[in-house]
Amino acid sequence: MTTKPDTAAALMLLLMLQWPQPLAAHTSGGNGLSGTWEVLLNNSGVVAMHMALTHLNTVIFFDQTSSGRTGYLLHRNSSCSGRRGGGGGGSSEPKNEGNGTKSSSQVKSCWAHSMEYDVATNTLRPLTLRTDTWCSSSSFLRDGTLQQTGGYSSGIRKIRYFRPCSDGRCDWTESPAVLAEGRWYSTSQILPDGGTEGGADRVFILGGLNVFTYEFVPKSHPNETAYELPFLHQTSQRRDKGNNLYPFIHLSSDGNLFIFANRDSILFDYRHNTVLRTFPRLPGSGARNYPSTGSTVLLPLDHTNFFQRVEVMICGGAAVGAYHAALRGRYYQALSSCGRMVITDEKPEWIMEEMPGPRLMSDMLVLPTGNVLIINGATHGCAGWQKAINPVLTPYLYHPNGKPGERFSVLRASIIPRMYHSTALLLSDGRVLVGGSNPYYRYNFSGYPYKTELRMEAFTPYYMRKFFDDKRPMNVVVVGGEEGIRYGEEFVVLFEMERRASTELEFVASAAPFVTHSLSMHQRVLRMECRGIQRLGEVLMSAVVKAPPSPVVAPAGYYLLTVVNGGIPSKSEWVRFLV
Template identity: 45%
Template structure:
């Protein structure tokens, strides 16, 4: 068996590699924006009030932030601390770095979630006393008093631990899978019940590898479902599998093997009809069963046009091996792959050799670019979410059963922001700024924005919409990007230009919710505004 000394040696080697390569001026920058958020975020969302919700789990003992006003949680079903005066969720102000304690009652361990059309966060499942729970959080501005509410009338049909959620065009959320839950259901239920999905049982193996299935709503209103190494196209109205896709070569990709997935941006240039799936990373098939071996992680990605008449996986190699990486769609249409490890798998203490350098994948060139490194390892239970200013919020990492601040890879309470190269001040001379814009856009209807430039117009002005996903366990549930059609910019006055566009044609293309609307000038994004996309 591998001993702790071997892991420490591997960690030492990774630091040496980092130091020796630090002179290469790799792009991007990490900044620590909070030294102690109070909780290690296992689940993260960014709200339309420009703050974030960090959510850990109960049954873990005390966190590092107390509940407000001397409040305590008395839960006889808590397996660790039945009288708990600490918080396990916070509202995080990513400008000031301040945290406000929120109150969670039942266990949210390895749960799932999604924003509803009105901006309320739906949160489902967990373990132990949270197995069947449905929770809500209606976000509010920093300084507000909003908090979690646990439903007393809604319950899941099956206990769902390690499930995935996806917002649908009609405003419902589909909840798929979970450990020993080979089915799916809807919130709100509307009397539908639950539906068996044999595909989830078929992709189960001795170490699972089909948990937190990757879900992507395609522009034909069918659901792409990926588990282990296989995928299907599901008509969720009729519970019919319409297509079985080719098996993705290589290692298992889902929990606990910890790959990640995005649907690449939908583009108005082809009427949003082309849906391409990207799956990256994963673990050796024996890594979870044999953690002492620290087996090498996957180095491959697969990309496939799921809407093609003859879909096949195109295999790409990442610069380094990676599992537990988070994939974040950037306003440029590129994909950031951040966090993770080069060996092992998900699980307490099951990974070593952290991936400190993110990479950015360009779907146009199919090339990867290695980014500047963090000094903070973020492996099991880490998250990454896009912010409206174009930074990426990076939080969490707890490879231990409880909060542990000694030894290798201690529980991580610091919060970072990663700034891609497009935020370099050298690009400020062409950075656009939205100065006039709608707060609501309606399906298929025209709208216009005014964009101010610091200097002359030197390239195209583009508009792109990005959703706010629920991020946990290396998958951002509900992540979606749309490149909108735009007119030729017309000078309104000075260096301010009017750009005309159209909202997405239907809720199938963009399920109703709040989205970040980013302006780009010559490929450089400005700060987004939140818009509600609705009927």
């Protein structure tokens, strides 16, 4: 239950809401490089707590079914009227956190809790969820199916699937199989096992509220149970609701998993249940994982070092004691630091940098250019219902190869606060889709100072402006991309260019992530080798590109392929990597 602030705390809140947001030394607002914003939908129907882009260029987004009334009425039925079907604007949290207990989410809802958004037509189609997906996790399988796991109450052990279709008839299905343990605030990671000859898709699922184990979906044998991971006990701070929920996971170049929770990290051999390496603690105070929600990316992997150099970046988070303070109506300033570490170095160390300002609950996206977009979030408090204030309306752009101290720039501000339960992801046309934000347990459209938000926006980076079209690779075609490109195989990419290609022509593959709670699960960007380019006509170009060498580098499945000419990217086309 959220505690109401006393008079002094309320005065502090009002003062903090008036504070100007800190800006970087480099602000792009007046030079045309700050990007643009556009509202795409005024009513998405459902808060985009979870979001994923499919290889058919539709976006699946969904909320918790326990929220009751949403912004999209499916049908009227007396069985879902009143408290169960309609809900109010209240912010009270449910008291039952048990595994698979009966809840109102098991009653067929009159309201949509999941949507399919068609990017090309800017239209919505409601989907049906049977159990609660609140604070769950997902991974894309190699055929493009979204595997969705866990949630709350009736959904806490459920395994769901959404297989994208072009005829508008596909919907969520639930597996008769269930998870070994309830998973609420857990993280999923697709494993390279599914890319081996004859191998099946395999997903690693880690953690959850008061759950200190991991498991595999599917199980390797019917009686397989969850496996204990002491690292989760070691990083848990119960007073602050764990501070290690939604742990960060990145697949390293040796096939093992980098796992980060709170401030600590390990290299984990999931095949043998062995911690191979303990990394240095991330410097500074505070925590980086839910509810002290920071964010993370894997910086682009590059063919020039055979995809072996792996560098992790983590930004933002909450101060020590932020969760407990927010329960009392006090909102501590968020962390402004970022840490980078090459986890494959012999003696890895964190290299620290400062963002233009404090930030938590932000989304980090690796753009095709290799730069990192940091978007959404707040400057004070922590994640949770009404536990943060002062939205950060300005995205930051981080240039990994820039001069130290000058790597951040501040972009054009949105007018819409994106607080708790907001999301962002990269679309194939180069825009960034932004949605969500709901500081309340139920939908509250009159909430102050931050209401339940159903508007969806697109942020367009500066390089997608028409001004750069003469430098932009156009009409990209991946020959054989839909059928599938085998690992290590050469394939042809056709594209058009008005000007002569830059010497910095790059071919970039980006895995489409599943996004929730400031975490883009299995986000992965690769710079592939170009073996040769020739001009076939006045503007038509043909490039021979070499696919990634193995599923350890790029787990089997669909990727967005982008041609980048001197920092100006094309629109992306889908390519599928397989054995």
